[in-house]
Amino acid sequence: MRPLSYARAADAGAAIALVAGHPEGAFLAGGTTEVDLTRQDVLRPGLLVDINHLSLDGVEDLPGGGLRIGALARMSDVARMPSVVDRFPMISQALVLGASAQLRNMASMGGNLCQRVRCGYFRDVTSPCNKRDPGSGCGALDGFHRGHAILGVSDKCIATHPSDLAVSLVALDAVVHTRGPGGERAIGIDDFFLLPGDTPDREHPLDHGELITAIEVPAVPVARRSVYLKFRDRQSYEFALASVAAAIRIQDGTVTGVRLALGGVGTKPWRARRAEAALFGQPADEGSFAEAAQEELAQATPQRQNAFKVELAQRAIVRALNTLTNGDGR
Amino acid sequence: MSTDVVPPPALRGPQPAAVVLSVNGRQWELRLEPRVSLLDALREHLGLTGSKKGCDQGTCGACTVWVNGRRVLACLTLAITCESREVTTIEGLSADGSLHPMQSAFVDRDAFQCGYCTPGQIMSAVALLEEGHAGDDAEIAEWMSGNICRCAAYPNIRAAIRDVRDGDRGAAGGER
Numbered sequence: 280m281r282p283l284s285y286a287r288a289a290d291a292g293a294a295i296a297l298v299a300g301h302p303e304g305a306f307l308a309g310g311t312t313e314v315d316l317t318r319q320d321v322l323r324p325g326l327l328v329d330i331n332h333l334s335l336d337g338v339e340d341l342p343g344g345g346l347r348i349g350a351l352a353r354m355s356d357v358a359r360m361p362s363v364v365d366r367f368p369m370i371s372q373a374l375v376l377g378a379s380a381q382l383r384n385m386a387s388m389g390g391n392l393c394q395r396v397r398c399g400y401f402r403d404v405t406s407p408c409n410k411r412d413p414g415s416g417c418g419a420l421d422g423f424h425r426g427h428a429i430l431g432v433s434d435k436c437i438a439t440h441p442s443d444l445a446v447s448l449v450a451l452d453a454v455v456h457t458r459g460p461g462g463e464r465a466i467g468i469d470d471f472f473l474l475p476g477d478t479p480d481r482e483h484p485l486d487h488g489e490l491i492t493a494i495e496v497p498a499v500p501v502a503r504r505s506v507y508l509k510f511r512d513r514q515s516y517e518f519a520l521a522s523v524a525a526a527i528r529i530q531d532g533t534v535t536g537v538r539l540a541l542g543g544v545g546t547k548p549w550r551a552r553r554a555e556a557a558l559f560g561q562p563a564d565e566g567s568f569a570e571a572a573q574e575e576l577a578q579a580t581p582q583r584q585n586a587f588k589v590e591l592a593q594r595a596i597v598r599a600l601n602t603l604t605n606g607d608g609r
Numbered sequence: 610m611s612t613d614v615v616p617p618p619a620l621r622g623p624q625p626a627a628v629v630l631s632v633n634g635r636q637w638e639l640r641l642e643p644r645v646s647l648l649d650a651l652r653e654h655l656g657l658t659g660s661k662k663g664c665d666q667g668t669c670g671a672c673t674v675w676v677n678g679r680r681v682l683a684c685l686t687l688a689i690t691c692e693s694r695e696v697t698t699i700e701g702l703s704a705d706g707s708l709h710p711m712q713s714a715f716v717d718r719d720a721f722q723c724g725y726c727t728p729g730q731i732m733s734a735v736a737l738l739e740e741g742h743a744g745d746d747a748e749i750a751e752w753m754s755g756n757i758c759r760c761a762a763y764p765n766i767r768a769a770i771r772d773v774r775d776g777d778r779g780a781a782g783g784e785r
Contacts (some may be wrong), residue, residue: 282642
């Protein structure tokens with residue numbers, strides 16, 4: 280690992296000023312991605328500003344049933360909070376199905392949204408990678424890409440967004456609150472993740488020195504009956520090949536509300552808006568679920584090795600909706 | 610999260626700087642570069658070689674220690690971030706030279722072959738019981754999945770955890 284400097288700021292304002300004032304400055308929260316990738320020489324921070332002792336780890340109930348989750352709350356703590364388990368089971372399940380117990384104890388909620396892709400070419404500094412080294416090419420397109428994305432891809436990058444948590448947050452229209460040198464702002468979660476396009480190196484609309492302070496989850500009554508299903512090569516401690524965050528409301532056999540998002544298949548956490556639109560007003564049966572899933576995946580751009588994900592994602596959607604409609608919604 | 614009030618220290622590094630660590634109840638003043646991991650600080654600077662370096666990238670769990678009582682990976686933790694926190698390693702699991710019940714159970718159940726992952730397994734296993742995630746074998750397997758055993762002693766590891774969970778760790782040992 281390259282030499283680096285370290286500071287603990289007295290408060291959020293000082294932390295922001297320290298990072299903003301150093302061209303190679305970066306915030307350090309749980310460090311589970313950052314320390315790893317710095318050791319791999321993929322990230323090269325000259326100054327790490329430790330924010331772990333800042334008071335940004337609270338979780339508050341919002342009037343009406345929403346939640347405001349501090350950016351430094353840890354994955355393991357949020358996963359077991361009764362307010363999360365009861366009102367947003369898909370968030371709790373997504374958290375518990377991610378990483379390992381040790382990593383969940385370390386990793387922060389804000390950091391989870393900023394985690395970097397697991398593409399082997401991104402992680403290997405001797406390989407071409409447009410995300411790590413713009414203009415150098417993409418090793419995955421003609422290389423090994425079994426785990427790569429089929430939605431939201433470009434000819435510059437097909438790396439899969441790795442977060443489980445973010446998939447549930449995208450389904451729920453969460454809002455990312457930030458504070459930076461220019462003040463505070465709120466970014467809709469879908470806008471927080473950028474498609475790779477021609478600039479895969481730019482993953483978020485954050486400015487240098489802009490700090491995530493909280494994640495706001497609005498009240499979503501349908502989410503009380505929600506699920507996060509994850510399909511992967513190993514039973515545990517593995518990233519998704521495909522995953523689904525789903526919630527559904529049915530009245531008199533008809534779908535009157537639905538939230539669907541996909542993980543493991545997109546270059547960003549993928550809100551399945553086409554499937555949602557296709558389901559609304561339809562009979563809540565497996566035929567409708569399958570048609571909606573097909574509608575969503577019709578826009579997929581698979582590569583040689585990951586074409587299986589098209590059907591896997593469709594089946595995952597159907598399984599999730601069947602799970603919710605055939606009995607207990609957990 | 611630290612509950613102590615931390616005096617705002619100046620910017621430190623990249624050269625070695627004074628770092629105070631509390632490990633297994635004892636204070637140590639070290640000179641460390643900020644880039645030094647907690648794992649390297651323990652092994653190379655304090656001679657506490659119980660915590661193992663398997664992958665050094667957060668994959669294998671052999672470096673599992675507790676920081677403020679929570680199991681974490683020492684390889685992905687920078688030592689300097691542990692100031693004002695309490696670090697516990699396998700060497701600090703039990704006092705006065707006796708074995709912790711989980712250590713005894715691992716011996717009795719033959720819960721290892723080469724032993725390289727064992728300190729991490731044990732630190733994780735004790736935490737697992739405190740977290741309350743050892744209800745059945747499936748739950749134990751899920752919540753121990755961050756600790757890889759390449760000798761695949763998993764059935765015996767689960768048996769050791771069950772023994773301690775059920776409190777039947779006596780001097781006679783568990784059934785083999």
